[in-house]
Amino acid sequence: MKKLMILAFIGFFAQLIDGALGMAYGVSSSTLLLTFGIAPAVASASVHLSEVVTTAASGVSHIKFGNVDKKMVYRLILPGSIGAFLGACFLSNLPGDLVKPYVSSFLLLLGIYVIFRFLFQFQTDEEKQSKPLSLKQTIPLGFIAGFADATGGGGWGPIATPILLTKKGMTARKVIGTVDTSEFAIAVSATLGFVLSLGWEQVNWLWVGALMLGGIVAAPIAAWLVRLVPAHLMGVLVGGFIILVNSRTLLNTWVENHSYHPLIYGLIMLSWAVSILFAVKKTVKIQENMDKAVEG
Secondary structure (H helix, E strand, C coil): CHHHHHHHHHHHHHHHHHHHHCCCHHHHHHHHHHHCCCCHHHHHHHHHHHHHHHHHHHHHHHHHCCCCCHHHHHHHHHHHHHHHHHHHHCHHHCCHHHHHHHHHHHHHHHHHHHHHHHHHHCCCCHHHHCCCCCHHHHHHHHHHHHHHHHHHCCCHHHHHHHHHHCCCCCCHHHHHHHHHHHHHHHHHHHHHHHHHHHCCCCCCHHHHHHHHHHHHHHHHHHHHHHHHCCHHHHHHHHHHHHHHHHHHHHHHHHCCCHHHHHHHHHHHHHHHHHHHHHHHHHHHHHHHHHHHHHHC
């Protein structure tokens, strides 16, 4: 019972982060299951089974709060679903550990750019200028993100969110809601692939149910927070989280001396905190200018 309560809390916490920042449910949940000694394929299957329910709850919540670009959802779900299905079917044959550091390097650079964009380039009226990505852009993005999600237990948000955030006209609120809503189709497709390759008998349904329960409770809270937090601040929060998550992968792969890890993490957290403070000050200034305009 204690283990189930811990899993429910992890599901709640993971979905709260995922729903508010557009990523991390799969990564957090998969990491926990792996620490309990579950095989990677079974862990990823369990996470995706729970995501079928949690992503549905998250999508409904984001739609209710107006956080979703429906055109972008339609463009992403087909290539994403195909990638997730294929990734689930071939998980055991993929050299994921060899590719992961290079993907993390790319995403870390995107995280840095996301912070820069929302601190210095983003304008509050950008959402009105937004144009959907072309098919040439959405097909490879959806396929690669879906494939990575199934093979790594979490990759849809970490790949799709930062790439969409780099596009001019996409606000953090819309990106997060869109990515979370489209993830339902990816979770369903990956689950079908896992069922065909593994079968149902290897899934621990009590663990899956605990993850589901925690995620369902967190989904509407996260969607409400996304609508509440200003765009500048949300962009910096997401960008910093992208950097932190991918730094962990790179440090564990390329920095063998673990004594350096705390120092590097500390520098990252300090830089992130300064960026958040700067974003808060910028948000306050924007609000003051809006108030003056209304009074004038």
